[in-house]
Amino acid sequence: MTEAVQPVEHAERRRGDRRYRLLQALLLGLRAGPALILLLLVVVVSLTTPVFFTSRNIGNVFSQTGVIAVLALGQLLVIVSRGIDLSVGATVALSGVVGAIVFMHVHSTVLVVLAVLGVGLTVGLCNGLVFVLGRVPHPFIVTLASLSIVRGLALWAAHGTLIPGMPAGIDTLGGGSIRWLPYSFFVVAGLAILAVIATTYLVWGRWLYAVGGNPDAARRSGIPVGRVLVTVYAISGLAAGVGGLLTAGLLDSGSPTAGDLAELDSIAAVIIGGAAFAGGRGNVGNALVGAFTIGVIRNALNLHNVNAFYQLMAIGVVLLLAVEADVVRGYVERRVRLARAMRAA
Amino acid sequence: MTPVLAVRGATKRFGAVVGLDSVDVDVHAGEVLALLGDNGAGKSTLIKCLSGALALDRGEIEMDGRRVALHSPADAHNLGIETVYQDLALFDNLRPADNFYAGRELAGPRWLPRSIRVLRRHEMAQTTRTTLDRLQVELDDHGAVGLLSGGQRQGVAVARAAAFASRVVILDEPTAALGLRESRRVLDLILRLREEQKAVIVVSHAMDHVMEVADRAVVMRRGRKVGELVPSAETYTQIVSLIVGGGV
Numbered sequence A: 001m002t003e004a005v006q007p008v009e010h011a012e013r014r015r016g017d018r019r020y021r022l023l024q025a026l027l028l029g030l031r032a033g034p035a036l037i038l039l040l041l042v043v044v045v046s047l048t049t050p051v052f053f054t055s056r057n058i059g060n061v062f063s064q065t066g067v068i069a070v071l072a073l074g075q076l077l078v079i080v081s082r083g084i085d086l087s088v089g090a091t092v093a094l095s096g097v098v099g100a101i102v103f104m105h106v107h108s109t110v111l112v113v114l115a116v117l118g119v120g121l122t123v124g125l126c127n128g129l130v131f132v133l134g135r136v137p138h139p140f141i142v143t144l145a146s147l148s149i150v151r152g153l154a155l156w157a158a159h160g161t162l163i164p165g166m167p168a169g170i171d172t173l174g175g176g177s178i179r180w181l182p183y184s185f186f187v188v189a190g191l192a193i194l195a196v197i198a199t200t201y202l203v204w205g206r207w208l209y210a211v212g213g214n215p216d217a218a219r220r221s222g223i224p225v226g227r228v229l230v231t232v233y234a235i236s237g238l239a240a241g242v243g244g245l246l247t248a249g250l251l252d253s254g255s256p257t258a259g260d261l262a263e264l265d266s267i268a269a270v271i272i273g274g275a276a277f278a279g280g281r282g283n284v285g286n287a288l289v290g291a292f293t294i295g296v297i298r299n300a301l302n303l304h305n306v307n308a309f310y311q312l313m314a315i316g317v318v319l320l321l322a323v324e325a326d327v328v329r330g331y332v333e334r335r336v337r338l339a340r341a342m343r344a345a
Numbered sequence B: 001m002t003p004v005l006a007v008r009g010a011t012k013r014f015g016a017v018v019g020l021d022s023v024d025v026d027v028h029a030g031e032v033l034a035l036l037g038d039n040g041a042g043k044s045t046l047i048k049c050l051s052g053a054l055a056l057d058r059g060e061i062e063m064d065g066r067r068v069a070l071h072s073p074a075d076a077h078n079l080g081i082e083t084v085y086q087d088l089a090l091f092d093n094l095r096p097a098d099n100f101y102a103g104r105e106l107a108g109p110r111w112l113p114r115s116i117r118v119l120r121r122h123e124m125a126q127t128t129r130t131t132l133d134r135l136q137v138e139l140d141d142h143g144a145v146g147l148l149s150g151g152q153r154q155g156v157a158v159a160r161a162a163a164f165a166s167r168v169v170i171l172d173e174p175t176a177a178l179g180l181r182e183s184r185r186v187l188d189l190i191l192r193l194r195e196e197q198k199a200v201i202v203v204s205h206a207m208d209h210v211m212e213v214a215d216r217a218v219v220m221r222r223g224r225k226v227g228e229l230v231p232s233a234e235t236y237t238q239i240v241s242l243i244v245g246g247g248v
Helices: A002-048 A055-080 A088-105 A109-133 A139-157 A168-175 A183-201 A203-213 A215-220 A225-251 A262-272 A284-303 A308-344 B043-050 B073-078 B096-100 B121-134 B150-164 B180-195 B207-213 B236-244
Strands: B005-014 B017-027 B032-036 B058-063 B066-068 B081-084 B168-172 B199-203 B216-221 B224-229
Touching: A002 A284, A002 A308, A055 A088, A055 A183, A055 A203, A055 A225, A055 A262, A055 A284, A088 A109, A088 A139, A088 A225, A088 A262, A109 A139, A109 A168, A109 A225, A168 A183, A168 A225, A183 A203, A183 A225, A183 A284, A203 A215, A203 A225, A203 B096, A215 A225, A262 A284, A262 A308, A284 A308, A308 B150, B005 B043, B017 B032, B017 B043, B017 B058, B017 B199, B032 B043, B032 B180, B032 B207, B032 B236, B043 B081, B043 B168, B043 B199, B073 B081, B081 B150, B096 B121, B096 B150, B121 B150, B150 B168, B150 B180, B180 B199, B180 B207, B207 B236, B216 B236, B224 B236
Parallel strands: B017 B224, B032 B199, B032 B216, B081 B168, B168 B199
Antiparallel strands: B005 B017, B005 B058, B058 B066, B216 B224
């Protein structure tokens, strides 16, 4: 009897091992998904549009994606912490407007830069403090309110119109380039390196992922959850300030309507990059991949003379696919856990 | 022999509800104490008080015969008391080493503010592996804890407590929701903690597990201690009778 049972058990175990390996491979594929999709997109667009892979056009893509990428870096931290920041687009506008007003009165590049970044940091700090100290259940409402307040402030301060003029240095940063590579590319690269250091090598980064993964356990472990959340929103605001600096430089002015819907682009970039909307998961590289995916889609459709509203739809479809991929990933992870328990039994 | 941890006259009220009513419990080094009782008996309230999550209204907590104050989980950690709650309080998105050191990361340099110190990642990973090996918790993957089986997750949580608990480990329902083989591993882990001269308090509804690992059992009902026995085949019926409300 035992002799008959053993081969059946072995066959069952082998099948289990095969299923486990298959699930692991599927999980690996889903993790690499965002980068593979971007790669595929680049290959397809290069084959269908010869002009795409010219240095000038690549420079265009970098230039158009710079602000989204900077905002996405801040938004990534917020989403990893289980939050959302809807105010970044409005902050881009207000910081640029304040910068332009400061430049009207004082022709100092340093003061303008400090004003622009200071506005971003202040808005972010306010978001974080209201969310944490006000014990608001979710940051959606807080940042939705600040979106409205900040956009209103920008329109009020600029009297609803463009305020022309920015220091030459900021113009160069936002609109200049070294041969075909825009300066904004270096800003994005610098911020990305700082973000990788903060999230991977510093204690703060570990706290961020712990808070996003399990806030209750983080509290019980003695992690200063409130402090982590305030800094996350402050950094996101500061990133929006940098976005404001690049936009103001590109436009050579402060525009109260700048950054319109940029908050949605930044959220889309982070989610397309495979971050979990439920928090605790996401990384800098993939957030940039998400931002450049949006940039490449827009650029490709522009090159094909496709109307702008189709671009919105295309990005919406990619976003839905990314969210669905996250759902599938959660399902596969549960199956892996189950398969592991079966192997242990 | 002086107990490692003792609670005297522990009383805790939640409005009109009595959570604990003059409870006396103690546990010695190298001993496994089982806390038994039906739902609402006060077991969870007692372990929350012992782990600093709740403050007693009245009563004293002593460590090695000296009165101590437990105002927060951090106080308990500092005294060498670690608790594994039923939800395990793990970070599914992080690796075992990150789970081990959450909130007490090894990092430097010390002159920097704590949040911007650089993690000593290699050292944390190495120590975690050593602890898991010592307690014979087998992991086939040191990736995210969320991908581990229930037993492996329980193993990581218990090993984390064991790594930092110099004196007392408190386990709330450690074998609930585990299969036979995985429960066996957790019970072996508890016995290893006893061998390491740790005082272990186990809250469990699984009587056969209690019988196997516990040196002593305290039975609670409606916030009161109603009995204290040495678990054995002879006392099994008495313990069950105390839990459900009969006499000894």
